[in-house]
Amino acid sequence: MVRVRFAPSPTGYLHIGSARTFIFNWLYARRNGGTMILRIDDTDVERNTEASLNSIYDGLRWLEMDWDEEYRQSDRIELHKKAAWAIFEAGHAYRDFTPATNTDDEATSANSTRGPWLCNPGMRELTAEESERRAAAGEPFVLRFRVPRGEGRTIAFADSVYGEQSKSADDVEDFALLRSNGMPTYHMASCADDADIKISHIIRGQDHLSNTFKHILIFEALKAEIPQFAHLPLLVAPDGAKLSKRKHGPVVSVTTYRDAGFLPHSYVNFLCLLGWSPKDNREQMSRQELMESFSLAGVNRSNAVVNFSEEDPIDPKAIWLNSQHLRVWPVDELAPRVKAVLAAAGLAALEPESQYQWVVDTIRSRFFTLNDFATKGRAYFADDFPMQPEAVVKLDAAPARELLRELAVRIEALPEFSEASVEAALRALAEEKGVKAGLLINGSRAALTGQTVGPSAFAVFAALGRERVVKRLAAV
RNA sequence: GGCGCUAUCGUCUAACGGUUAGGACGGAGCCCUCUCAAGGCUUAAAUACGGGUUCGAUUCCCGUUAGCGCUACCA
Structure with a gap:
């Protein structure tokens, strides 16, 4: 069990x-x-x-x-205390009346050249009578474990990851079970x-x-x-130090990845790859696959570096992995998540749902995170979107603007609006004017999305619908 | 200082003691193409160091070095 x-x-x-x-x-x-x-x-x-x-x-x-x-441990403190005193009753713990030392003073503790600290002098040997008497007199004490000493005892266990472990009990200090205020320590x-x-x-x-x-x-x-x-x-961090908020900032918090637009199962996948491997070269794995493949034998023993830097505050592999999941995740499961991101950016999903899902499916292959739908994908969901300088360059390539306005007129007049009919109209116009189709294709993408990168221009036409297409082309 | 743990490309990792040391991210380059951080292909890049054991060590043993952890009346 x-x-x-x-x-x-x-x-x-x-x-x-x-x-x-x-x-x-x-x-x-x-x-x-x-x-x-x-x-x-x-x-x-x-x-x-x-x-x-x-x-x-x-x-x-x-x-x-x-x-x-x-x-919740705070509900169970009585149980912990009872356990500590049971250990005491069994003779495996003793009261230590030594006053607390100043832990800020490093010379007296860890870096002492006098050797390891094992126990405070005299306290292990206190008679039961004296121990009881001083406790009854109200003298504060900590309850310490009486670690077997001088018996040649070796403590050993087989760790499922690190293998056989052993240590001489003589090297284990008499650690505290109960503090002087009677509260159990973490170990207890x-x-x-x-x-x-x-x-x-x-x-x-x-x-x-x-x-x-x-x-x-x-x-x-x-x-x-x-x-x-x-x-x-x-x-650990790239410098090998333990990850800490004070030193490394938001990279250490899972909310950072949520807010950055990661898919939960993708981030789980990424975390699993840090220190564990299925040993068959698979990397992109669904939750089901992880569940089926996981074993402690696949966990390795050296610390894993989370690879972030000033320029790349998020591990590039995490982003890549997210993009991979983004491409294959069932659209009907992805769509609601994208909707939430859009809503947070003040954008509404498209109607009807089938059209919305088709658009999500069309644009996702160039995205890396959910947030990209609201930023890079803004032009699909809103009429106000930024024009990249590169897009302006495309439009300024004469006679692009003039021809795009003409294209708007022709598209508006099309008996039927579809990827095929728009493509035919566009290519006909290009041929007629003696320009390369690419001029109009790339110009259209720039005018319609404000970007020079993105899906096939004809998919963009279909994604936006005739009304928006005509409006945007006519306005160049 | 004591004790424990770890050590393969920049990063994540693979390799019953026998491989040209494999894959992925990132980098570089090429192809495709209506654009692209998409896709396809190619390429550079690693066994920390020194000793053993062995016919043969990335792999086993010892040492060195480095890193991490514990060494609190923190967790």
């Missing part, structure tokens, strides 16, 4: 690395008929905000992800919950790989079954 969880702490918007972790968990659950659990790790009251909680929901909803069970709360809700596979970022040794100790002390672990390589 596969039970996996994604456990974000709501201290910021949904990060793309977190989103990928969710996706891998979700894929694993769906692939194996398991249960996907969302657990909000909101025990850090100082940093939690309602806004970031909403951003997590928004992000997951946008990615079209779902889950089967949901928990997380493991107590994982044990309680019977998580079978913990799939999470590689930044927890070293923490896993502590977690195994906790699971053992709780007499809980130890889950299978799978750590995921991290997503």
